[in-house]
Amino acid sequence: MRLQTKLMAGIFVLVLLIGLGFEATFKEMMEDNLKESKGHQALAIAKAVANMPEIQKAFLLPQPSTVIQPIAEQIRKQVDAEFIVVGNRQEIRYSHPNAKRIGKKMMGGDNKAVFKGKAIISESVGTLGPSLRGKAPILNDKNEVIGVVSVGFLQIDIQKEIKRLQGKIFLYTSLLLVGGLVAAILISFNIKKAIFGLEPREIAWMYQEKHAILESIHEGIIAIDADGDITVVNETAHKILGVPNDILLRGKPIEDVIKHTHLLQVVQTGLAEYDREFLIEGEVFVVNRIPIFDKRQQVIGAVASLRKKSELSKITQELSNVKAYAEGLRAQTHEYSNKLYTLLGLIQLGSNQEAIDFISKEVNVTQGFLHFITQEIGDPILAGFILGKVSLAHEMRIEFEIDPDSSFVDIPRSINRDSIVTIVGNLINNAFDAVKENIDREKKVTLFLTDLGRDLIIEVEDNGNGISTGNEERIFQRGFSTKGGQSNAGIGLSLVQESLEGLDGYLTLSSEEGVGTVFTVVIPKKEGL
Incomplete structure (x- = not known):
């Protein structure tokens, strides 16, 4: 498989995995947050209803439902809740979205903690189906629990909301994948262009070939980049400088290794210098200094060749x-x-x-x-x-x-x-x-x-x-x-x-x-x- 194909496939698979992970994680977080939000909303409504004086006073009437039902239904419609049920200590309903079920016993079996004076959030199955509920106790003047308010949102409605948001997430994920594919194509083309269309094995072979060529010639070769740091130095140059081969010179500033090489001047001026005499450790060398240009004809470095004058x-x-x-x-x-x-x-x-x-x-x-x-x-x-x-x-x-x-x-x-x-x-x-x-x-x-x-x-x-x-x-x-x-x-x-x-x-x-x-x-x- 060619490098360009590998890059495209690799980047696309990476973006795909990121997109799928993003979708799964966001879906889980969204579901948890939505349930938590709905639960706290239901609890807040339940507490507000339980603290209403009209609701508390209605418990003293012979027919509490005549007062409580209209109030509960009005609030339910305003907050878009599935139900607001008010019941007494015996769990007999005083309100319900279905008026026929008023006077009947509440379902779910999750009122024990409420009758002990605690407000809770629970998931249970009632007459309308599985729901997420907020429950709050109703207290009299003596701070005694006389009833319970249960506000609920059906699980099926929550799932519908999750699916609606999940559609948006899928759309965003799809856009992310398309963008990732385009980015993969652009990146692979740019990398291919930057390495002149060569494959990794060809680059490795050229590197080995260049190394063999540098070591086969009798001249010392030293190259630097635009910042003056050494990028290439062959074995002959090591001998000329008196530096063992096991000491790495690449990456070091040229002026720290050898003074007054004029290579930095060649980088700055872009002008080559030929057959110049240069003194190293008391011995005269003939030096050629040539700038290195990129495809835009900008100087990106310089290379120097050194040979003993006596040999010439x-x-x-x-x-x-x-x-x-x-x-x-x-x-x-x-x-x-x-x-x-x-x-x-x-x-x-x-x-x-x-x-x-x-x-x-x-x-x-x-x-x-x-x-x-x-x-x-x-x-x-x-x-x-x-x-x-x-x-x-x-x-x-x-x-x-x-x-x-x-x-x-x-x-x-x-x-x-x-x-x-x-x-x-x-x-x-x-x-x-x-x-x-x-x-x-x-x-x-x-x-x-x-x-x-x-x-x-x-x-x-x-x-x-x-x-x-x-x-x-x-x-x-x-x-x-x-x-x-x-x-x-x-x-x-x-x-x-x-x-x-x-x-x-x-x-x-x-x-x-x-x-x-x-x-x-x-x-x-x-x-x-």
């Missing part, structure tokens, strides 16, 4: 290395395609000897260079990377030299090779960009690597235009560039700095405008680690 830097480094590899392979392919076209042309011209000499020259140069790289650059990734840069330089018509005194074999295992590639690659790319601006003079870049001593030294020199005064510090800031708005500019040297921080190294530069720039990197080997 590592990914950026790896992407930079991949890009550099791809550029190197493309350059090599292009260079060797040109050489193959040259050989094809020499062969077609019949210049076989020139073709042989060209091949021999290329083989000797290539083998010599490969031998140098293989012997002096111990890491194959770095060696292949430099070869790719050599081919790229040829394509860009840049004279790229590797100092023949270079040696880079003694690299401790504790030093990350990817970081070395990132440093060398970005320094070479920066030098290539610098010399591309040379128009009237040669474009030259020199790489020097050495592992002698206690440090690894990397030196990249170019004969570009140099760095203008005042920009020596700014060039290491992420986003700053002198390349005139090129895509991805202003990142390379900042990556070099971040890599050096992880290696406890440092970088120096020497630049002269119009002459060129020399970047020198020093990385301690950390012997004994």
Whole structure:
């Protein structure tokens, strides 16, 4: 059974039970109240009649009924009672709605207490049928009981009144049930709409799915509502905040858990914030803060994702290395395609000897260079990377030299090779960009690597235009560039700095405008680690 049907059926059954209970309870209360009211009314009338001087004096007459009957009948009609019977101590009637029964004995057998001076309410069966009676004693001047007044309402009349009121109750109950059914339909539709038409099992599955997704990602996720109370926090966020998983953070104000998150500002402004740096326990995190909107586009909360800046830097480094590899392979392919076209042309011209000499020259140069790289650059990734840069330089018509005194074999295992590639690659790319601006003079870049001593030294020199005064510090800031708005500019040297921080190294530069720039990197080997 669908949720909407269950809600409608459940609410209707609940209203039905309430209506039936209301009807039964009200009927019982109404019946009791009506009997009690009629009983007290009958008793009050009986007392009033018993205290009338005319009634008391009539008992001294030879024919009391001649006085009492007219008075009793007049009062009976006025109060709409079924009967008013006045009798003496012998229970002989002096009045009755049926005049033929005057002079006969009263029926019911409930006068004993009255003759003792008590006024009572009783239910008994008389000549007119079952009735509810009020009885009061008639006293003489000596305060002696000389008679009794009995005022009654028939039970059948009371039942008619109850049935008449019960009809109204049934009408009201029916209206209540109809209203309950309408309310059930409206409530079920509103609830269905509020939960986007989902069934409980689907909501439970989505909750489990969301929990699994939150726990599977490596970023810390924290969400708050419009009041700033935490609604979602995953396991990674617990670790970032240093809070054990068994401590419940949901429901706590965000500012009590972590200060200055700016999530409340996002809720207030409705503006997202991307790639903002945030310090937690001395460690830098990159944070994205996004507002949460409802279907009316009103902000109902905000969510933040946190990730260590060092992890993002590592990914950026790896992407930079991949890009550099791809550029190197493309350059090599292009260079060797040109050489193959040259050989094809020499062969077609019949210049076989020139073709042989060209091949021999290329083989000797290539083998010599490969031998140098293989012997002096111990890491194959770095060696292949430099070869790719050599081919790229040829394509860009840049004279790229590797100092023949270079040696880079003694690299401790504790030093990350990817970081070395990132440093060398970005320094070479920066030098290539610098010399591309040379128009009237040669474009030259020199790489020097050495592992002698206690440090690894990397030196990249170019004969570009140099760095203008005042920009020596700014060039290491992420986003700053002198390349005139090129895509991805202003990142390379900042990556070099971040890599050096992880290696406890440092970088120096020497630049002269119009002459060129020399970047020198020093990385301690950390012997004994």
